[in-house]
Amino acid sequence: MLEALGLPFFQRVLLAGLLASIACGMLGTFVVAKRISSLAGSLSHAAFGGVGLGYLVGFHPMLGAALFAVLAAVVIGQGYRRTGSGLDTLISMTWALGMAAGILFVSLAPGYAPDLMSYLFGSLLFVSWDYVWIVGALDLVIGLSVYRLFADFQAVCFDEEFAEVVGLPVERLFVVLLALTALGIVTLIRVVGVILVIALLTVPAAIGRHWADDLRRMMLVATVVAVACTVSGLLLSYGLGDLSRVRPGAGISMPPGPLIVLLAATLYGLSSLLRRATGRA
Amino acid sequence: MTQPALSLEGVWLSRRGVLVLEDVHLALDPGEVMAILGPNGSGKTTLLKVVLGLLAPQRGRVQVLGASPARARGRVGYVPQHAAFDRDFPIRVIDVVLMGRLHARGLRGGFDARDHAAARAALERVELPDQAARPIGALSGGQLQRVLIARALAMEPRLLLLDEPTASLDERVGGSFWDLLAELSRNAAVVIVSHDIGAVSRNVGSVACLNRRLFMHPSRRLTPDVLESAYGASMDTLAHDHAHHPAPPRGTRGA
Numbered sequence: 001m002l003e004a005l006g007l008p009f010f011q012r013v014l015l016a017g018l019l020a021s022i023a024c025g026m027l028g029t030f031v032v033a034k035r036i037s038s039l040a041g042s043l044s045h046a047a048f049g050g051v052g053l054g055y056l057v058g059f060h061p062m063l064g065a066a067l068f069a070v071l072a073a074v075v076i077g078q079g080y081r082r083t084g085s086g087l088d089t090l091i092s093m094t095w096a097l098g099m100a101a102g103i104l105f106v107s108l109a110p111g112y113a114p115d116l117m118s119y120l121f122g123s124l125l126f127v128s129w130d131y132v133w134i135v136g137a138l139d140l141v142i143g144l145s146v147y148r149l150f151a152d153f154q155a156v157c158f159d160e161e162f163a164e165v166v167g168l169p170v171e172r173l174f175v176v177l178l179a180l181t182a183l184g185i186v187t188l189i190r191v192v193g194v195i196l197v198i199a200l201l202t203v204p205a206a207i208g209r210h211w212a213d214d215l216r217r218m219m220l221v222a223t224v225v226a227v228a229c230t231v232s233g234l235l236l237s238y239g240l241g242d243l244s245r246v247r248p249g250a251g252i253s254m255p256p257g258p259l260i261v262l263l264a265a266t267l268y269g270l271s272s273l274l275r276r277a278t279g280r281a
Numbered sequence: 282m283t284q285p286a287l288s289l290e291g292v293w294l295s296r297r298g299v300l301v302l303e304d305v306h307l308a309l310d311p312g313e314v315m316a317i318l319g320p321n322g323s324g325k326t327t328l329l330k331v332v333l334g335l336l337a338p339q340r341g342r343v344q345v346l347g348a349s350p351a352r353a354r355g356r357v358g359y360v361p362q363h364a365a366f367d368r369d370f371p372i373r374v375i376d377v378v379l380m381g382r383l384h385a386r387g388l389r390g391g392f393d394a395r396d397h398a399a400a401r402a403a404l405e406r407v408e409l410p411d412q413a414a415r416p417i418g419a420l421s422g423g424q425l426q427r428v429l430i431a432r433a434l435a436m437e438p439r440l441l442l443l444d445e446p447t448a449s450l451d452e453r454v455g456g457s458f459w460d461l462l463a464e465l466s467r468n469a470a471v472v473i474v475s476h477d478i479g480a481v482s483r484n485v486g487s488v489a490c491l492n493r494r495l496f497m498h499p500s501r502r503l504t505p506d507v508l509e510s511a512y513g514a515s516m517d518t519l520a521h522d523h524a525h526h527p528a529p530p531r532g533t534r535g536a
Contacts, residue, residue, distance in 0.1 A: 163383070215372065
């Protein structure tokens with residue numbers, strides 16, 4: 001399966017997966033540390049509404065996804081500290097509304113939408129160079145923002161009250177962090193799909209938490225783990241399908257998205273065991 | 282006349298239909314150390330949050346260092362009673378203390394050598410210089426409280442608010458805490474909130490009692506000894522059966 005590395009199409013796929021994993025490691029760390037994974041989940045499902053609108057109106061579904069995810073980030077980010085106990089409802093509602101809108105839009109769109117499954121579960125094997133460039137640019141935006149605003153984001157995630165006492169614009173910073181997370185999620189939709197995004201965002205960061213006591217190191221571990229899972233998931237998906245060339249009929253068609261998530265979950269289990277064995281737990 | 286560090290005039294505040302602060306008047310001079318005593322649930326933390334601008338009163342005027350609470354942000358240090366954060370959050374002691382420098386950063390967004398020096402100095406003042414690199418999850422309750430004090434000190438505040446600061450400090454540190462406070466009051470006004478009469482020592486310039494309403498006790502009339510005899514041993518059932526002096530109008534204090 002390693003000969004795949006020599007194929008230009010596969011190199012493009014790998015590069016896309018690698019770049020998306022970098023955004024995922026940086027933002028997943030904040031999501032896990034602040035314990036807002038259900039919030040992140042609602043952003044990815046809101047994105048699906050945008051995918052549907054794209055089909056209906058006729059612009060690129062990924063553009064619609066970015067629009068809807070960022071809009072949801074702004075709405076939830078502003079409601080985050082004001083709604084109190086209503087926050088949970090707001091998150092669940094955004095989650096379901098995004099899916100409902102997406103399905104309704106698609107059903108209204110003329111003709112059959114053939115690659116809907118690819119938005120739900122990912123379709124990294126069919127990415128274009130355009131996508132690689134977009135993810136690279138988003139990585140740059142996310143990376144620069146996180147570098148520049150690291151202390152601010154850390155303060156807002158760690159202790160909102162004190163962040164406000166020292167005069168940080170807490171709500172604005174939180175909205176910016178959520179909007180960046182929304183963009184990161186949109187890049188991951190191509191890798192693992194709307195439904196599985198939350199796993200690729202949180203599992204590598206959770207593994208990072210096992211081995212790091214501060215956000216910077218956690219980001220480093222999370223990024224390495226995310227890259228490792230994505231690359232090995234892609235290789236495995238290609239390799240399993242490629243078995244048919246060795247022995248006709250032996251090939252299994254397995255999409256990379258679910259494989260990547262399964263690999264990450266397995267790594268999480270191993271990491272937990274190793275942590276206990278080394279006395280860190 | 283110098284500008285007061287803090288002044289509250291006729292402040293009323295209700296939360297969820299319950300009246301928490303009733304017609305509160307308070308005046309604090311620069312360099313003054315005031316203790317606010319009151320039983321649990323008497324509105325002490327709420328009062329601090331009004332001063333910090335975290336809660337807005339329904340009526341009344343609040344002036345902090347000559348400005349509105351929101352505009353005074355960054356100049357008012359705060360040590361909360363309960364950590365408002367997750368003890369399991371991946372962050373080191375030094376990064377928590379550096380939060381006290383967030384308002385003082387330059388335009389580039391990062392901390393410079395001055396900020397690090399201020400954070401280190403603050404950790405030394407609370408006797409935790411060797412704990413800088415430890416994750417907060419590994420600290421004891423008393424150590425964590427001292428880290429929160431260090432974080433407020435790193436702000437180099439003009440007004441410092443401490444909510445039950447001695448609650449989880451052990452005796453040894455408790456003693457040096459009052460020395461620290463005396464030193465601080467040279468540059469800043471200090472308000473200490475407590476339900477514990479033992480927390481009030483000779484370092485406190487004035488005492489006020491809060492139980493929805495605030496009663497000022499000018500220091501010369503009410504020494505800790507007087508307080509103790511007035512309240513008896515049990516501060517939890519703070520009964521105001523002794524004569525109270527309403528807050529004096531500005532400018533007449535100590536006359």
